[in-house]
Amino acid sequence: MSFDTLFNWNDMPDLLEKYLPIWLNEKTVDKPSVANLNNEERERLKNLSFQDQGKDPNEILDIMSNDVYKKLWKIDHPRNMAFVPSPVSPLSSIVEICNSIFNPYAAGYENSEGTNILENKTIRFLAGALGYDEEQAGGFSTSGGSMANFSAFILARDQKLKQEDFAKARIYATDQAHSSIAKAARLLGFLPQQITKVDTDDDFKMIPADLRHKILADKENGFCPFLIVATAGTTNTGVVDPLSEIADIRDEFNLWLHVDGAYGASAALSSYRSILSGIERTDSVTWDAHKWLFQTLSCSFLIVRDGKLLHNSFHSSAEYLEAVEDDNATFAETNGWDISIEMTRPARTMKLWFTFQVAGMETIQKALDHGFESIVYLAKLFENKKDWRIVSEPHMSTLNVRFEPEGWSKEMTDAAQVYLCDENLKTGFATYITTKLLGDKVIRFCAPHPDLTKADLEKITIDLFERGAELKANPDLIYD
Amino acid sequence: MSFDTLFNWNDMPDLLEKYLPIWLNEKTVDKPSVANLNNEERERLKNLSFQDQGKDPNEILDIMSNDVYKKLWKIDHPRNMAFVPSPVSPLSSIVEICNSIFNPYAAGYENSEGTNILENKTIRFLAGALGYDEEQAGGFSTSGGSMANFSAFILARDQKLKQEDFAKARIYATDQAHSSIAKAARLLGFLPQQITKVDTDDDFKMIPADLRHKILADKENGFCPFLIVATAGTTNTGVVDPLSEIADIRDEFNLWLHVDGAYGASAALSSYRSILSGIERTDSVTWDAHKWLFQTLSCSFLIVRDGKLLHNSFHSSAEYLEAVEDDNATFAETNGWDISIEMTRPARTMKLWFTFQVAGMETIQKALDHGFESIVYLAKLFENKKDWRIVSEPHMSTLNVRFEPEGWSKEMTDAAQVYLCDENLKTGFATYITTKLLGDKVIRFCAPHPDLTKADLEKITIDLFERGAELKANPDLIYD
Numbered sequence: 009m010s011f012d013t014l015f016n017w018n019d020m021p022d023l024l025e026k027y028l029p030i031w032l033n034e035k036t037v038d039k040p041s042v043a044n045l046n047n048e049e050r051e052r053l054k055n056l057s058f059q060d061q062g063k064d065p066n067e068i069l070d071i072m073s074n075d076v077y078k079k080l081w082k083i084d085h086p087r088n089m090a091f092v093p094s095p096v097s098p099l100s101s102i103v104e105i106c107n108s109i110f111n112p113y114a115a116g117y118e119n120s121e122g123t124n125i126l127e128n129k130t131i132r133f134l135a136g137a138l139g140y141d142e143e144q145a146g147g148f149s150t151s152g153g154s155m156a157n158f159s160a161f162i163l164a165r166d167q168k169l170k171q172e173d174f175a176k177a178r179i180y181a182t183d184q185a186h187s188s189i190a191k192a193a194r195l196l197g198f199l200p201q202q203i204t205k206v207d208t209d210d211d212f213k214m215i216p217a218d219l220r221h222k223i224l225a226d227k228e229n230g231f232c233p234f235l236i237v238a239t240a241g242t243t244n245t246g247v248v249d250p251l252s253e254i255a256d257i258r259d260e261f262n263l264w265l266h267v268d269g270a271y272g273a274s275a276a277l278s279s280y281r282s283i284l285s286g287i288e289r290t291d292s293v294t295w296d297a298h299k300w301l302f303q304t305l306s307c308s309f310l311i312v313r314d315g316k317l318l319h320n321s322f323h324s325s326a327e328y329l330e331a332v333e334d335d336n337a338t339f340a341e342t343n344g345w346d347i348s349i350e351m352t353r354p355a356r357t358m359k360l361w362f363t364f365q366v367a368g369m370e371t372i373q374k375a376l377d378h379g380f381e382s383i384v385y386l387a388k389l390f391e392n393k394k395d396w397r398i399v400s401e402p403h404m405s406t407l408n409v410r411f412e413p414e415g416w417s418k419e420m421t422d423a424a425q426v427y428l429c430d431e432n433l434k435t436g437f438a439t440y441i442t443t444k445l446l447g448d449k450v451i452r453f454c455a456p457h458p459d460l461t462k463a464d465l466e467k468i469t470i471d472l473f474e475r476g477a478e479l480k481a482n483p484d485l486i487y488d
Numbered sequence: 489m490s491f492d493t494l495f496n497w498n499d500m501p502d503l504l505e506k507y508l509p510i511w512l513n514e515k516t517v518d519k520p521s522v523a524n525l526n527n528e529e530r531e532r533l534k535n536l537s538f539q540d541q542g543k544d545p546n547e548i549l550d551i552m553s554n555d556v557y558k559k560l561w562k563i564d565h566p567r568n569m570a571f572v573p574s575p576v577s578p579l580s581s582i583v584e585i586c587n588s589i590f591n592p593y594a595a596g597y598e599n600s601e602g603t604n605i606l607e608n609k610t611i612r613f614l615a616g617a618l619g620y621d622e623e624q625a626g627g628f629s630t631s632g633g634s635m636a637n638f639s640a641f642i643l644a645r646d647q648k649l650k651q652e653d654f655a656k657a658r659i660y661a662t663d664q665a666h667s668s669i670a671k672a673a674r675l676l677g678f679l680p681q682q683i684t685k686v687d688t689d690d691d692f693k694m695i696p697a698d699l700r701h702k703i704l705a706d707k708e709n710g711f712c713p714f715l716i717v718a719t720a721g722t723t724n725t726g727v728v729d730p731l732s733e734i735a736d737i738r739d740e741f742n743l744w745l746h747v748d749g750a751y752g753a754s755a756a757l758s759s760y761r762s763i764l765s766g767i768e769r770t771d772s773v774t775w776d777a778h779k780w781l782f783q784t785l786s787c788s789f790l791i792v793r794d795g796k797l798l799h800n801s802f803h804s805s806a807e808y809l810e811a812v813e814d815d816n817a818t819f820a821e822t823n824g825w826d827i828s829i830e831m832t833r834p835a836r837t838m839k840l841w842f843t844f845q846v847a848g849m850e851t852i853q854k855a856l857d858h859g860f861e862s863i864v865y866l867a868k869l870f871e872n873k874k875d876w877r878i879v880s881e882p883h884m885s886t887l888n889v890r891f892e893p894e895g896w897s898k899e900m901t902d903a904a905q906v907y908l909c910d911e912n913l914k915t916g917f918a919t920y921i922t923t924k925l926l927g928d929k930v931i932r933f934c935a936p937h938p939d940l941t942k943a944d945l946e947k948i949t950i951d952l953f954e955r956g957a958e959l960k961a962n963p964d965l966i967y968d
Contacts (some may be wrong), residue, residue: 009579009846009847009848009851010851011851011854011855011858011938014577014579014782014847014851014855014938015566015575015576015577015578015782015937015938015939016578017512017515017578017581018512019578020508020512020578020581020582021508021509021512023582024504024508024582024585027586028500028501028504028585028589029501031586031589031590032497032498032500032501032589034589034590035497035589044598044601045601045602049602050601050605053602053605053606054605054609056606056609056845057609058613058844058845058849059848059849060848060849060850061848061850062845062846062847062848062851063845063846063848064846065579065582065846068842068845068846069582072583072586072838072842073586075602076602076603076606076838077586077590077592077602077603079601079602080590080592080593080599080600080602081593081596081598081599081600082590082591083591083592083593083599084591086495090811091593094591094593095495096495096591097494097495098495098496098497098499098500099489099494099545100588101497101500101588101589102500102503102504102545102549103552104584104585104587104588105504105508105584105585105588106507106511106552106553106557107584107784108580108581108584108585108588108784109508109511109512109514109515109581110511110514110557110560110562111563111564111574111576111784111785112557112560112563112785113560113561113563113571113574113785114785116561118524118561119560119561119563120560120561121524121525121530121559122525122529122533122555122556122557122559122560123556123557125530125533125534126533126536126556129534129536129537133538151631151830151832151833151834152830152831152832152833153831153832154825154829154830154831154832155829155830158829162675165677171654171655171677171679172655174651174654174655174677175651175652175654186806187804187805187806187825187831188804188831190805191802191803191804191829194801195642195801195802195829196676196677197645197651197654197676197677199651243806296832298832302494302495304587304588304591304834305591305592305593305594305832305833305834306832306833306834308832321674321675322671322675323671324667324668324671325667325670326666326667326723330922330923330924331570331906331909331921331922331923332921345634345667349634349635349638349671349675350631350632350634350635351632351633351634351667351668352631352632352633352634352776352778352785352786352788353631353632353785353786354631354784354785354786358552358556362548362552364538365536365538365542365543365548366489366542366543366544366545366548367489367494367542368489368539368540368541368542368543369538369539369540370540370541371489371490371491371494371542374491375491375494378491426811429811441811441812442810442811443810443811444810457495458491458494458495459495
């Protein structure tokens with residue numbers, strides 16, 4: 009491609025006319041939920057080098073369409089139930105396309121006032137849905153829950169910890185907290201022992217009495233508690249920690265209470281919002297719209313009850329920014345680079361704004377409710393099923409089960425869960441994987457997709473029961 | 489919109505057929521480089537609330553097309569020369585569209601092996617272009633230079649600083665370092681006095697002798713130097729710090745040497761790569777492909793000379809990840825969540841891979857060279873021009889000038905630069921703003937866009953000279 013055409017947008021419509029139907033064809037529900045590269049494809053990709061001369065865009069788009077993007081764990085497939093799935097509405101994708109063409113500099117207020125107005129409105133709306141005061145609250149988008157959780161750690165440290173107390177600082181979380189919590193602490197320079205593990209009850213929820221006990225013990229030993237991390241919708245089981253009781257303890261000791269609601273905060277827009285009771289009393293909430301609010305990657309948020317704290321931790325200053333700094337700006341008109349880690353970011357929140365506008369909040373609510381209802385239906389299919397145990401009841405859209413034939417050793421039973429998941433993955437009909445609860449491997453289903461049907465769930469369980477029966481009859485299959 | 493259609497991708501082609509031409513029409517060069525909302529548009533946007541019932545997507549897309557995305561500082565307009573512009577190739581946009589439809593979970597190797605192979609190849613290619621050993625090097629994409637710089641601070645701290653030395657730590661940078669450097673230090677809990685300012689020479693480059701002197705003085709005073717931050721292409725003037733001499737000092741004291749090349753690292757792919765001499769000896773480099781490598785927001789990188797250090801700082805672990813952890817994975821097969829801050833991220837590097845494949849590296853080189861040549865041409869237009877002084881010669885694609893009529897006070901001369909930029913902005917023909925050098929306001933041009941023509945530059949200067957002459961004749965215009 010010559011230098012003259014590198015910036016010529018005129019060919020784009022023709023390329024899209026050709027490839028868009030090919031790409032959209034992959035979105036149909038009869039396509040596999042998971043596919044992997046074969047050896048030939050893998051080698052072809054590895055051997056593609058960069059050359060002085062360019063190649064025909066059609067040639068490269070063919071490779072992308074046939075190999076790269078077709079051979080995925082499709083995280084937005086209706087029958088994907090691994091990790092926390094990302095059901096995506098095309099409404100989100102349309103705005104991404106618009107963003108990719110206009111490329112607004114979204115972190116600068118004056119540089120892109122329209123997106124700033126609408127993104128701010130959306131963030132305040134989310135804050136209101138959590139029960140925060142929309143006018144007092146603040147927040148910003150991030151690339152994901154890890155970045156949002158990490159940002160909350162920075163706020164908590166700046167509000168509740170002096171630099172000289174750094175080595176004595178203590179953070180409180182359960183072993184059900186997301187991996188990004190321990191990572192956030194490490195990234196900020198805390199040592200592993202600076203996280204005090206709080207015990208969980210039989211439902212894998214934080215035990216407030218144990219939290220209080222451990223804070224007291226740490227204080228007695230000269231440590232400096234500053235941050236409690238609770239979860240609304242744990243990754244393993246979907247439970248919500250008892251937020252109101254935890255907020256009481258936060259008040260008693262004047263700490264920061266952050267809630268990782270990456271997965272579960274969306275319940276605030278569902279008919280099941282009461283399970284988040286107490287979230288309005290917390291200090292900050294992580295909320296991933298690319299998990300359970302139907303957005304493409306990335307679209308995550310940190311929502312903060314007291315928005316004016318953001319500037320203290322995140323402001324930037326430089327000579328070349330003075331030209332667009334407005335000393336009289338209200339909080340709503342603040343430049344994004346002054347209230348979050350990032351200075352450059354895509355206009356991530358526009359797609360959520362558009363989805364809410366076009367879908368309407370009633371449809372959003374129904375789409376969320378469907379996930380709660382799917383998982384209850386799935387649990388029913390496992391109830392009283394011989395050789396199967398429900399290890400963790402439905403919470404949010406998550407269920408954990410375990411195949412436990414009588415007389416099998418723990419080791420063999422653990423291996424059976426992995427075997428059953430692997431066998432299923434080979435079919436590509438649905439995607440689900442294992443996790444561990446109380447040291448046992450279990451099969452975990454996370455089923456938020458609004459297009460997941462009862463018939464899908466029936467077929468998934470019938471297949472699984474059949475494979476379980478086969479395995480019971482011939483346990484050596486595990487080791488073949 | 490009903491719940492049934494929220495996930496129906498069939499309407500997307502029709503919507504795109506209607507709106508794509510409208511959007512692409514805004515990309516033409518005769519459109520203004522900068523536009524702002526008027527009061528009516530602003531109020532309309534502020535009054536759009538979220539409703540239970542959804543609206544017609546056409547209605548909302550009309551608002552987006554006519555107000556939100558048309559009224560921008562167009563950062564990829566050929567005549568945008570404010571901040572560091574982002575010339576964008578449609579090749580980048582096409583891949584963003586593909587990403588937005590397929591939504592690959594790019595941080596998981598097994599979840600999206602194809603994108604991982606190609607993204608890794610691209611990052612290693614960038615590392616090679618810097619002179620790092622492609623096999624030893626590592627790196628990852630980020631949302632921008634701020635995140636990449638910040639990530640480098642984490643690596644440097646983990647490699648070169650013990651927790652008990654935290655309060656005594658010292659970081660070295662000049663006052664020409666990007667605002668994200670001071671911010672990165674603050675985000676990690678360092679106090680402002682933990683950055684030791686290194687002096688610059690007449691060209692605004694770091695003075696190695698002063699760096700060495702200050703490190704020695706800090707050590708004598710019991711402080712712990714651990715990180716030097718140099719810049720390749722400063723935001724203000726585009727200069728490159730003397731990297732080789734700085735690397736000698738890094739060696740002498742066993743520190744981490746990070747280079748913020750957000751803007752200037754792209755010179756490595758141009759004919760002017762020798763200006764980066766010594767960059768191959770540094771420890772890490774920030775490189776924004778959404779600045780001067782023709783990519784949409786966001787596409788930035790941290791490239792690290794010794795890739796195996798990444799795992800130590802950034803690894804994650806959780807039960808639900810075990811199902812996709814591969815103990816035998818090579819570094820190239822590592823999950824992204826183990827080698828960067830983020831656990832979720834878009835497949836940001838695919839668009840750069842595609843651009844390189846289709847454009848070819850020769851065309852990329854020519855497109856970069858154009859920026860170097862444009863700014864030399866622009867400087868010529870200011871040479872020996874009465875009342876105008878070139879404050880900083882062309883470096884990368886950046887030039888700083890100052891309008892200095894004889895006998896004007898500093899205050900009035902400063903105000904004149906702002907006035908001249910504001911008057912230009914009103915025309916929408918080109919975008920440029922002020923910065924400050926040695927305490928003086930100056931007019932700064934950053935001109936990397938490959939479609940910026942000599943005729944554009946001539947018109948821009950003719951207009952500016954005319955406005956300067958008018959102002960000289962009637963200085964009260966500044967205060968009107």
